[in-house]
Amino acid sequence: AQKVTQAQTEISVVEKEDVTLDCVYETRDTTYYLFWYKQPPSGELVFLIRRNSFDEQNEISGRYSWNFQKSTSSFNFTITASQVVDSAVYFCALSEVQRGAQKLVFGQGTRLTINP
Amino acid sequence: GAVVSQHPSRVICKSGTSVKIECRSLDFQATTMFWYRQFPKQSLMLMATSNEGSKATYEQGVEKDKFLINHASLTLSTLTVTSAHPEDSSFYICSAGPTRQGNTQYFGPGTRLTVL
Numbered sequence: 001a002q003k004v005t006q007a008q009t010e011i012s013v014v015e016k017e018d019v020t021l022d023c024v025y026e027t028r029d030t031t032y033y034l035f036w037y038k039q040p041p042s043g044e045l046v047f048l049i050r051r052n053s054f055d056e057q058n059e060i061s062g063r064y065s066w067n068f069q070k071s072t073s074s075f076n077f078t079i080t081a082s083q084v085v086d087s088a089v090y091f092c093a094l095s096e097v098q099r100g101a102q103k104l105v106f107g108q109g110t111r112l113t114i115n116p
Numbered sequence: 117g118a119v120v121s122q123h124p125s126r127v128i129c130k131s132g133t134s135v136k137i138e139c140r141s142l143d144f145q146a147t148t149m150f151w152y153r154q155f156p157k158q159s160l161m162l163m164a165t166s167n168e169g170s171k172a173t174y175e176q177g178v179e180k181d182k183f184l185i186n187h188a189s190l191t192l193s194t195l196t197v198t199s200a201h202p203e204d205s206s207f208y209i210c211s212a213g214p215t216r217q218g219n220t221q222y223f224g225p226g227t228r229l230t231v232l
Contacts (some may be wrong), residue, residue, distance in 0.1 A: 104150070
């Protein structure tokens with residue numbers, strides 16, 4: 001079975017610090033997709049990034065960066081120079097293709113608090 | 117990105133009544149939509165896969181007679197919680213994704229259901 005583990009339940013840092021959110025996954029599929037979503041207090045999940053299993057290039061988008069390493073089955077997310085608006089719950093997810101539909105398996109989430 | 121809407125955003129009902137939640141893809145067509153439930157401070161749990169023109173596929177442990185899903189068009193799926201009880205109180209979220217973006221899922225803003 002596919003599984004996503006986010007070992008950090010809660011993280012609290014002071015504004016402007018860098019912070020890394022860990023994500024480790026398990027799958028037997030050779031083709032899969034990994035995602036990060038942000039859930040602010042409003043509740044709506046915001047898509048941040050998708051990465052397929054054949055693309056191990058790291059990605060940077062502004063203050064956000066992602067490190068995908070198949071050798072360790074990890075897909076970590078780093079926020080540089082954190083801001084209060086980054087406070088949210090962040091979910092890592094794995095795409096599972098069954099019966100033609102792509103189902104998402106979510107990690108437990110990491111609650112990130114950025115203190116001013 | 118793509119836009120998914122949900123209605124209502126919040127509903128309070130008495131025990132024993134039925135509640136219908138709508139999920140719409142606003143700028144794309146979706147043959148498949150997903151329904152999730154999220155309890156406070158927990159992750160998202162997939163309830164069912166909604167398939168346009170055919171029966172929904174339910175996850176293990178989800179009562180199909182209690183959570184009725186209808187996917188009558190390519191832009192609308194509905195979830196009806198029948199004979200709701202206080203333990204059904206939760207945050208219900210739907211997702212869908214445009215074919216042009218592979219299997220990236222975009223989420224609706226969620227519906228907070230409170231059963232008294």
